[in-house]
Structure formats: C-alpha cells, structure tokens
Amino acid sequence: MSGQKGYQNRTEILQGTLDMLILQTLQWAPRHGYALSKAIRTNSGEILKVDTGSLYPALHRLERKGWIAAEWKKSEVGPRLRVYRLTPSGTKHLLAERSRWEKVLEAISGVLNPAKNESEA
C-alpha cells in the first residue's frame, strides 16, 4: 500500500478543526479512538494525520462538554473498547461548527482569489 509515502505526505490537522472532524466522523456511527483516527485518515484520502497526542485529550474534552458520550463495550477480538457516540447537543454543535467553517473557507478563498470577487462586484 501507499504506506511510507502516505506517512510523509500527511499534514497535521488544522488547529481547531479536530473537534469538528471528530464530531463529523461520529455522526455516521459510534467509534472507539483507534477506529476514529483511522476513519479520519481514510476519509481524508490519507492526507490528514490525527496526532494521537491530541486525539485523546480532544475526545475527553468533547465528552466533558457533553457533545459526545463514552461507553465501554466488549469487543469480539479481545480488549474492551471505549466507544464514543454523538449526543444531541453534539449534533447541534457540529452544525454550528460546520456553518462557521464554511464561512471561513469562503472568506479564505475570497482572499486567495480576489479577481473572482471583483469581477462579481
């Protein structure tokens, strides 16, 4: 697989977006920490590297805020797993974050492509 190369090309996740990525990824299904980091990596086309040193603090912080809830589940493969799922207030927060992020993206692309804006104006 693209193994080694993938490692080097991976980018650190942008400050402040990890929470959103976690919430978004948990929207589909409850996951444990390892599966979550894998899912983010896979969904980003192996580009975004989730730094585990910040993944677990982020998970626990989100849990404290009540946006996700954790539960220990027995796995069929051996060790029990701490599985996180999105809470209703987490969903609300995710929506707010997404709309904020879209505005930021729009603003950044506006700065990067000023010509387009001017022609529209």
Added chain:
Amino acid sequence: MRFALWGRKRRDRELQEEIETHLTLAEREEMELGRTRKEAAFAARREFGNVSIAEETTRDVWGSRWLGDFFQDLRYAIRTLRQRPSFATVVVLTLALGIGANSSAFSLVDSAFLHALPFHEPERLVHVWTTDAAGDLHTPSPAEYLALRETSKSFEQVSGAGWKRFFYDNAQSSGQSLLGLVITPNWLPTLGINPLVGRNFLDEEQISGREAVVMLSHTCWRTRFHSDPGIIGKKINLDRRAVTIIGVLPQSLGPYYEDIDLFAPLVLDSYKENGEARSGKVRVQIVARLRPGVTLDQARSETEVIAQQLREHRPAADRSGHLVIEDFAETFRHSGPTRQNAQRGMRLTACAATLVLLIACANVASLLLGVALRGTRRLRCARHWAVRAAAWSDSC
C-alpha cells in the same frame, strides 16, 4: 473529596486501558500487513507518539473537573441562600457565634497550656515566691533572694529580676516612659537565652556607678530604633544620664516578657546599703534553675530550711516568709494565688464553647430540615430533571 479522588483514579486507569487498546489494535493491523510482532509494536508506538504525554494532556482535560463541580455547587449554594436571606442570616450568625466562641476559647487554652516555653530545659526552671500573713504568694524581698542565692545547694543558678520604669529622652521626642526589667547578670543564662546581638551584663555592672548599660527588647529595637544594625555601643539618654546599649534580646522572649522595652542591671549593693529601709518595698522576682537530678521536693525542703533561718525571730505560727517553689511553666500559665481557679475556669470555658458550637450545629440542622420539608420547589425541579434524563437515555 474521597469520591472525587476515587473517580479520578478510576478515570486514570480507564485512560491507560483505552490507550493500551489503541496500541494493541494498531499493532495488530501492522502485523496483518506482514510485519513481525516486534516491528509492529515499534511501528504502533512510533505512530502514536509519546504515550505519557498523551495521558498527561488528557488528564489535564479532566483535571479541573471537580473544581468546576465545586464552583457549580457554590453557585447553587449562593443562589439558594440569596433566595432565603433571613434563613441565610440566621444560619451564618448561629455558626459564627459557635465558631467564634470556640476559637477564642481555644486561643486562650492554647496560650495557657499548649505553648512550649522557648527556654533551655524549662522543666528545670522554677519560680520562687514568698508568702504573706494570709498565706498568699508574693514576690520575695532582696534579703530572701540573697539568702537563697548564697546558701542553697539545690540550684545551679538563682537569678533575680524586678520591674522599673525608665524615662527616655531623645532629640526627636519630648521624653517617654519605658518599661524596663532590671535583671541580675545570670538571669539570661538561667533561662538559657543569649542576646541576639551584643553581650549580656557583666558581674561588675551590677555595682552602682557602673550600671550605665542597657539591653533592648527585640520589639523596642525594631520599633524605636528601626532595627538599627549598628545599635551596639550607642548611647541613649535614660533617666537623664547617658547609658550605653550593649545588646538586643531575641524575639522569642517576647510573649513571656511582653511590653518590656529595656533590660538593665539589677543593682544589689543599693539593697545592701539601704537594707531594711527598702526591703519592705523593693521586691526581687526569683527565677532559679535546679541542678540536674534535683527534684522539686528536694529543693522545697532545702528552701524551707533557708526560709526558717530568715524567719527565726518570728513566731512559728506566722504564715509569712515561707519560700514557695513553683514550676516555672505554671507561673507563666497564671501567676498569683487565683491561678488554679483561672485554670479551672479556662477548662470550663473551653467545654462551654464546644457545647455552644454543638448547639449551633443542631440548630442549623433543624433549620435545614425545616427548609427541606418545605422546599418542594427544589424537589419538583429534581424530579423534572430525573424524568428528562430517563426519557433521553431511552431515546438513545
């Protein structure tokens, strides 16, 4: 608090387990890619990064949790109290009364019984009193002091002291009266105290004409002389004559010889000269140090013999002039004949104060009970949340 700590420990354990599982899963996947177990473990660790830092930062997320909970409780308490100001006032006043009475009683007991004396081997220190016709204790006369000092064998040191007011004159102020203690040169060695700076009095400085030397108490040095480090050797004007400062005493003496500004030599030859004429008025406080191994009873019987010789011309039934030896610490607890009453009173006060606190607590408890019985509002609120929580967990 114990619950909070317990919860914290459990969380720590679970976090470790969670990260351990993460590593196991990553390792398994690496092995499925065809690595050996060792390589896989290494790769998983490398991918994860520093485990203990990850654990530490995660713990920090929870770290202030109980502090947060505490503030939440505090806010709730303040809100509740503000809703019932009269109730709050009554509770606060009741507890304040109980706690206040207790702490003042304790500080009394503390200063009276619990404070250790800052002197060398204080258990060997004694005070010597004389008795009057009624049998009450008084400060001995100079003659009694000299007799005890010269003839007794039970004591290592017999030192004397007396109160005296000094008139202090300096350029800035128009003259002040300072409280002084006149002491024999062996007074400090008897207590086992050395001057903080400078030196103690010499034997020849207790002869009149050569006694123009003085030591300052720590407080006096600090407040009147601004802790002047070069104070030794300076001359000050006391009782309209120049007196040399030769030493400063340590602060530890403070609580026991409070309010004393100056220490000056006790001049004994003036007693000898004026002898009988003054012996009725001037008194010498005796502090003595028992020789090692000499018991209080041995010293008492020897002293009684000395006192007997001094009283020879008086009738045997006369209760005055008995020398009474008393444990030094006892005197500091309370001096004078009413000391036992005072001690008993103090114990009673402490007990009463404790009782007051207990009554205050009982009152507050019954008040709270009354409020709880009436406080259906809060109950309804709790029920509301319980129902909501149940509904929510069902829906998930």
